[in-house]
Amino acid sequence: MPKKFDMLWLYAIIFIMFLYGPVLLMPVFALNDGTFATFPLKGFTVKNFASMAANTSMILAFQTSVKIAVSVAVLSTVLAMPAALALTRYRLPGGGPIQSFMMLPLVIPSIVIGVALLVIILKIFGIQLSLWTVAAGHVLICIPFCMSVLMSRLEGFDPSLEEASSDLGCSAWQTFWRLTFPLALPGVISSLLMGFIISFDEFVIAFFLTGTENTLPVYLFSQLRFPNKLPGVLALGSLILVGSAVLVIAAEIIRKRGAPSSNPGDY
């Protein structure tokens, strides 16, 4: 029996192409031996990737971004952990509104946050723009992500585990380090990766709040003004794309593998 052509399959294929097609063109052009990102392709080359090693300003920007992303990941996770604990463990008065309020940066356009922070930092506090101000801005937008990742992990386990730990003589602090933290570890790792990726890829806030040093996305943007730098930018973009994808997938796998099972007290 000839199989009837399924419209849903067509829809799915178009959907995927729409989502990933433009992004996947980037590595294609990065490997193209030509200055302009146009078809037809002129030939295969890796010189765009090879020349990156010699580009010191780009490597400096990369190092800057990694430094910021690591500190932002750690700081946002450390700050999000107590909030996630409070919201999952205790019936806080006004817990619901507090949670929605803390999730707000998720939906505020980052340009609004960027402009607002710029005004506050320069006009009210009179602090000079630097990598510190970029990191602070990134922590602000990372906390809601870290919190939701941690909360989904913390919500999963039996509340009597912590009661049992306290019953067996552990103070709240000991219970956290001996029980809660090890059990939440997959969530913590996933939160760290999440914070790293968000900070590393973030452009708008970094653009507004940075001083003289550039993060990698800001450096990329500055290079776009020079048409002959385009292939190099595409090569760098391709690497960031692959790196980000690997990290996000890793974060998801760690979170899913650590997901609590339906068996209470089990995981």
Add this chain to the structure above:
Amino acid sequence: MSSDRPIIELSDIEKRFGSLTVLHDINFDIGRGEFFSLLGASGCGKTTLLRILAGIEQPSEGKLLIDGQPMAGVPANRRPTNMVFQSYAIFPHLNVEENIGYGLRNCPIPKEEARARVAEAIALVKLDGLATRNAHQLSGGQRQRVALARALVCRPKVLLLDEPLSALDKKLREEMQLELRALQRTVGITFVFVTHDQEEALTLSDRIAIMAGGRVLQIDSPRGLYERPANRRVAEFVGTMNLLPGKVKNLGGGRARLDAGALGAFEAPAVSGVADGSAGFLALRPEKLVLAAAGGKAKPGALTGRVAEAAYLGDRIHYQVSVDALGTPLAVSVNNVDGSTDFALGAPVTVGWAEAGGVILGD
């Protein structure tokens, strides 16, 4: 500290959650080395009371002493109690040995002794050979043993057990009941056991507190509760009880007379606190009743009726006998010794009892 002082003293304990009062006026003591059960239906406050003993919840009012020490403001981790949770709360990231040794890290004892005590506890609950097993590789019964060992290894003055057997199947549960009782005799620690299963409470306990609606209805030995329930609610809660309603006349000397109208008047031992002239009941257990074919020489005070229902259980036969002038049929349980206790449905019978077999109690 004098050793005859009760290990737990509760006075005027009250617990409120918001505007809801879940425990009223709790006043009793638990003796050293006792196996004490809190028995009641779900929502009666028994688990809340246990959590107050553990220090997980704080009472809204009243005083709690453990081993003579006031427990107000003492958190769970500083109390001489340990708890076996209903869900067992086995730490999923640790193996059996590490689970059992968890509390010992907080005791000021040398490492070798801690190791020896863990090994001892593993042997005590018969988990030999499973020391390095992971939590998720354990069966329900094994988890229960780990929870028990983990709580006992800290040598608490009181062990609190929150329905520890309710998640096990019937056969395993009966096995664990016997083991639990033997264990309690071995270690000699006071056990406070929460259950909704009256049979379990009767089997295990030295004394039982019956709870309902946040109050303690009666505290007595299993025999005392079964034979001399304080009032109608306790009588109906523990086992099956036939109740003949009537008016009480106190005869003094622990005896009373119940005027049950058309059924007649009965003399029987009375529980304390049955007021003269008040409404009361003659309470008769099904196994204290004797059935005989009607028409023979009926014993004085016997009731006549008809067999309304019969259930053959093998070792026993349960009958429902409907008696005129009594709203609900009488439950009668007889031993299946020979054919003399076989009655057909609808057969006229007399129901008799020894005078000491009944008890007169209030509402």
